Amino acid sequence: MPALMLLLALAGAAPADPLPLVDAASVVPGLQVELKYSTTDNFLGRDVYGDLAVCRLQAEAAEMLRAASEALRGARPDLRLRAYDCARPHSVQVAMWAIVEGTPQQGYVADPTSAVGSIHNYGCAIDLTVATAAGVPLDMGTPFDFFGNAAQPRHERAHLLDRILTGAQVANRLVLREAMVRAGFLPLEHEWWHFDCASGTEARRRYAKIP
Numbered sequence: 001m002p003a004l005m006l007l008l009a010l011a012g013a014a015p016a017d018p019l020p021l022v023d024a025a026s027v028v029p030g031l032q033v034e035l036k037y038s039t040t041d042n043f044l045g046r047d048v049y050g051d052l053a054v055c056r057l058q059a060e061a062a063e064m065l066r067a068a069s070e071a072l073r074g075a076r077p078d079l080r081l082r083a084y085d086c087a088r089p090h091s092v093q094v095a096m097w098a099i100v101e102g103t104p105q106q107g108y109v110a111d112p113t114s115a116v117g118s119i120h121n122y123g124c125a126i127d128l129t130v131a132t133a134a135g136v137p138l139d140m141g142t143p144f145d146f147f148g149n150a151a152q153p154r155h156e157r158a159h160l161l162d163r164i165l166t167g168a169q170v171a172n173r174l175v176l177r178e179a180m181v182r183a184g185f186l187p188l189e190h191e192w193w194h195f196d197c198a199s200g201t202e203a204r205r206r207y208a209k210i211p
């Protein structure tokens with residue numbers, strides 16, 4: 001190993017080259033894929049993914065997703081995981097930031113110039129829900145990318161008491177969360193649909209940003 005590379009490796013620098021991503025649908029039997037950013041049905045109201053309609057993930061993350069799907073189908077054979085967003089190229093992150101910068105939505109998109117950025121940029125995060133085998137998403141109480149308190153798992157208990165969420169809606173979220181957490185994913189406390197395959201520090205150490 002050349003001296004400079006050895007130094008970088010010892011310093012814990014991010015991997016220089018992105019690892020090849022895998023098509024999660026080829027790893028996870030029955031995975032449903034509906035990339036919202038490849039449609040205009042998203043909070044931006046724009047298709048920022050264009051031709052990208054495949055759920056791509058790091059191989060390790062795809063294997064974890066297979067385990068989550070098996071856990072889900074073990075508990076509920078009638079249900080499937082349904083992916084809304086997977087690996088997000090850094091170039092798309094830049095385009096999304098340009099759309100929201102200076103608007104009230106700025107807080108919902110990771111600044112592409114920040115040290116970590118979005119874990120989606122490393123192919124280590126996935127946004128998803130649970131759907132019937134026929135593709136009908138379960139009622140999670142809010143849509144995907146709903147930017148109010150009702151989408152935040154940390155408020156679920158209070159929202160149950162306040163009747164903002166029903167018991168059935170919270171139970172549906174738990175079906176998703178329990179399958180994902182059992183497979184090793186890390187949930188977010190402010191988005192019911194988002195899960196990371198590793199912490200931000202760990203994702204940056206293991207993977208490079210996808211250009």
Ligand SMILES: [Zn+2]
Nearest residue numbers: 125126127194
């Ligand atoms: Zn996400």
